[in-house]
Structure formats: C-alpha cells, structure tokens
Amino acid sequence: MTTNSLTTSPGAGRAGDKVFSGAAMAAGCLILAVLFGVALFLVVQSIPALTAQPEQIQGGHGFFAYIGPIVVGTLIAAVIALVIATPVSVGVALFISHYAPRRLASGLGYVVDLLAAIPSVVYGAWGAAFLAKEISPAYDWLANNMGWLPIFQGPASATGKTILTAGIVLSVMVLPIITSLSREIFLQTPKLHEEAALALGATRWEMIRMAVLPFGRPGIVSAIMLGLGRALGETMAVALVLSSGVLTASLIQSGNQTIAAEIALNFPEASGVKVNTLIAAGLVLFVITLGVNMVARWIITKHKEFSGAN
C-alpha cells in the first residue's frame, strides 16, 4: 500500500477521466446492443408468423412456402447484378489505378463515387421510367432468337419491367462499391513487383496479370461479397422497377419478387399476422446478408497484412 502523491492527488480531472472513458465505452457497447437488439426484436416479432396456422399466412401454405420463392427471386436479382457489375467494376478500377493519366485518376474516382451518391429511389424511378422502356425491344429480340434457353423464354414483357431490368439497375448500384474497394487494393500492389515485371519486358496487361491481379484477388473477392450484400438488401430499385409475380425461370417476363421489395410494397398497409410475416421475411434477409458480410469481412481480415481494404 504505497501512496503516491502524484497519482492520488485529488485532481479535478480525475472524475472527468472516469466519466469520459466510461461514456466512450458505453457508446461502443450501445452499438453492440443495437445490433443484438436488431436480431432480438426481429426474432420476437416474427415468432407469431412462424407459429401461425398455414392458412393464416399469405398464400395459405405456411411461412416457408411463402418465403421460399422470394428468397430465390432475391438471389436471382443479386446474381444478375454481380454478373454484370463484377467485370465492369474490376475494369473501371484497373482503369483508374493503372491506365488513366495520374492527374485525372483521382477526379475519375470521384466521378464513380458520384454513382454511389445518387439515392436509390432515383435509380428506381430511372429504371422504371427510362431503362425499362428503352430495353424492352432487346427483350423481344432475346425472346425471338434465344427463346430456347429457359431464362429467355418468351413472350417478353411489353413494359420491360422484369427481373433482368431490376438486376441491371442493381448492378449500377453495386458498381461503385466493388470499384472503390478494388481500386484501393490495386493501388497497394507493391511497386517493385510491377516494375520488375515491366523490366523483364512484360506488356502492361502481362504486368497486371502477373503482379496486380494475384495480389488483389482476396480483395476483389471480398469486394464482390460486399457488393452482393448490398444487392441482396436493396429495396427501391426492385420495388419500383419490377412488376412482381410468382417465381418464373424466364428473366424477361414479369414475375419473381425479392424479399426487400416484398416488405416495402406490403408493410405500409399490413396488419395482424401479415406484419409478423413481413418482419420474419426481414429476419431471413438479415441473416442472409449478415452471413455474406461476415464472410467478406473475414476474408479481408485474413489478408489484412497486405490488402489494406479495412
């Protein structure tokens, strides 16, 4: 029990220190509590839907018959978005990091970030009013010439408000996410690796294939996963663009539905068990996106020492 007059002096700031650090910690814990609360309240409110009689749920065959098709629809839309967005955004990221003139690069990066700044409801309105109309002739062509493929089976929707259009709008929305993450990683490629490749006579593309892409691969994968998380949970683009319906294999007919759009379209007028059903649907969406995001973050932390996308 030594008493040190320097540390035990009744200073005015001592209590302040305790209060301040306590408040900082409380704020951190509050965030954990909120995330826990999100899960808890969604579970509590969705129990009535899970225990309800099958007839009470929309469709009359119980909750899982109701949620199954729209989970598949959500996945279809997200996969379309990623198939389109991944090559384009990796290309854009390469353009900004390795092709564009140095002086222009940061400005171009800002332009791509502007894509992320446009609100989702504006994308939805654009998709419904402009894109769907412009793209429906292409759907007619697909139905006539590629109709033997189940995914392009005709007759094509006359309005163009199909899951493929929704997927294209989603791809525009996830593009800036994948681009900005991949760009960060490409910029971190060790300069020495690049210069060594060039010094051995490699062309720029060979240098990118040998030095940049192998280095950035885990980063690209996690960027795609984060884009997938966004595409799965995006609401407005689908709610406004897609004229929804039952699950169909054809991408160019109206039909299919995603979880987020289903909730947005039905929640405002819902009552009784319907509210619980939609909250349960939200829980399913939450679990799916949580899983996707956790895998992405896990990949990033695993490669943290050389990926910098944190």
Add this chain to the structure above:
Amino acid sequence: MTATIARKRSALTKGQLPKFAPYIVLAVALVVGAAILALIGFNAFGWGLVSAILFAIGLVGWSGAVEGGRKAKDKLATCLVVGAFLIALLPLVSVVWTVLVNGIPGLITPGFLGTSMNGVTGAFDNKIVEEGTKVVGGVYHALLGTIQITLLATVISVPVGLMTAIYLVEYGNDRPLARAITFFVDVMTGIPSIVAGLFAAAFFFAVVGPGTKTGAVAAVALSVLMIPVVVRSSEEMLKIVPNELREAAYALGVRKWRTILKVVIPTAISGIASGVTLAIARVIGETAPILVTAGFATSINNNVFGGWMASLPTFIYTQILNPTSPSNPGPSDQRAWGAALVLIILVMLLNLGARLIARLFAPKTGR
C-alpha cells in the same frame, strides 16, 4: 540543313504501330459504324457501340499483324478496360439527364417548394390534365419531414458514433471488446436499409404500441444506418492525429479526457465534420426505412414525435407507384421527378459541403 536529316525508322521502333494508329482506326471505325447503322436504322447509342467494337477489332487486328500476339493482347486489354469505364459512365449520364429533363418542369412550377399536398386530390389532377393548367401541390411537407428526420438522426448518431470512435482509438488498445466493436461496426455497414427500418418498427411496436409510426421511429432507423459510417470515418480521422501531440499534452500534465477534447478532436475536426456530412448525404436519400416507419402524409407535420410524416424519398415513391389520380398520372410524375431533382441537388450540395469543410477547417500546417 534540316532537309539533309533523313527520317529513318530506328531499329528499336521497328515492328511497332505508328503513334497515330489509334486515331486512324477510330476515324475508320466511326465512318464504317455510321455506314452500318445507316443500313439498319440510325441511332446515336448504336453508332457509339458499333464504332467501339469496330475500333477494338481494327486496332487489335492491326497490332496482331504488325506487332505480334503479345502486343495485340495488351491492346485488347486496354480497349476492354477503357470500355468498362465508358460503360460505367453511361448510367451516370443517363440518370442525371433523365432527372434534369423530367425534373426541371416540376421544379420551376410556382409554389412547388412552398406548398404541401394537403387537399390535392385526384379530381385536381384530372382537371389539370383536361384544361392544361399548372400542376398544383408541392414538396414543402416532404422537404420539412426529410430535414426533421435527418436532423434527429444526426443528433442521435453523431455523439454515439464519435464516442465509439474515441473508445476504439484512444481506449481500445486492441482489447477483445474493441475488436468485437470494430467487427460488428463493419457488419452493421452491411445491414440492408429495409431491415434497419423493420428493426425500428419492431422496437417501437413492442415498446410504445403496435402501429407506432412517427418521424422519430424513422430517425432511429436512419441512425442504425448512419452510426457505422460516422464511426468508420471518425476513427480514420482520429488515427491520423500525430501521437506527438498527445504525448506533448500528457507531458504538460493534462488529463487524458482533456487531451482528447482539447487537442485530439480539434486537430481532427475537419475530417470528422466532413465524414458526418457524407453520412448525412448517405441517409438523406434512404427510402425503405422511412417507408416502413413514418408512413405517408400529405400535409405538413411539425412534430417528429407524433403522427405520420412525409419525406422526399417516400414522396417520390408514392407519387410514382400510387399517383394522386390513377387515371391521369402525368401531374404526379411531374411532382415525383421534381422531388427527385430536389433530392439529388440536396445530396450533391452535402457532398460538396463535405469537401469544402475538409478544406476550410483543415488544421494549419507549417508556416
């Protein structure tokens, strides 16, 4: 004198395309593209597309013939990468153009920013279409609602987010709690916005009573989305404050909390403020969480804690999906696009503001 210097190609540059090769190929591709399009019906988009494809084929083919396969592959990759960038610009240009063209008529209608939709019914819209008069009704209530909801969300998220960032940077020391918070903040950035809305709705349904829909519920939902953004940006900014400043303060006998308040935060304030502004810009356009938490209103509501409330994004959504007059959606469309233009202008102003703040309040360095 100059005439005696014969321009011979050096052995080093032999087997290369001349510098002007891309321009020649581009010109040829544009002409041939125009010719092809003239045969099947001309449109500008198709012309650009066909010319781009022809340009890539021409340049890669010529390069393959003169320079060999490796150089040709390099040229192909360059074409694809530049093409990807141009493709990415298309939707941006198209969205901005569509919103401008459709939104300006709505925005310049007198009273669009100053009136609400109170009392505007389908009968009005039918009459407007029949008689060709000016569109009545506006976004005042939605603008007011957006500002109130966003302001309340900011008031909730900034203290929580900033204190968490301070904990992570100043007190965390890589403890398990700090690591857990970092991880879950990352996870939180990925919560779908509609799930955040459902959470706030479920929370208030359970605590206050079923069917509680007010601006405050929407503000809580937006905070769930906003807090992780504030934490991440503030954390980055606090991390780059030089340790020497903290050590100098400690050496003078200043308490840790006073050091943080008087030294660390003032140094980082420009970055923190611009991060907060960007976070506001991110949530101000969120539609889905407000849709499930604040309901729709057509009149002005000044009370965030009571009654349904309109906001710009939900205004756009309802005007498009459920036009005021289902038989004549024209006026509703015009209002929706006008509101979309107002929303985009707001978001862009916030983004510009963030850059301005970062520049204006940046700590003075050097002499």
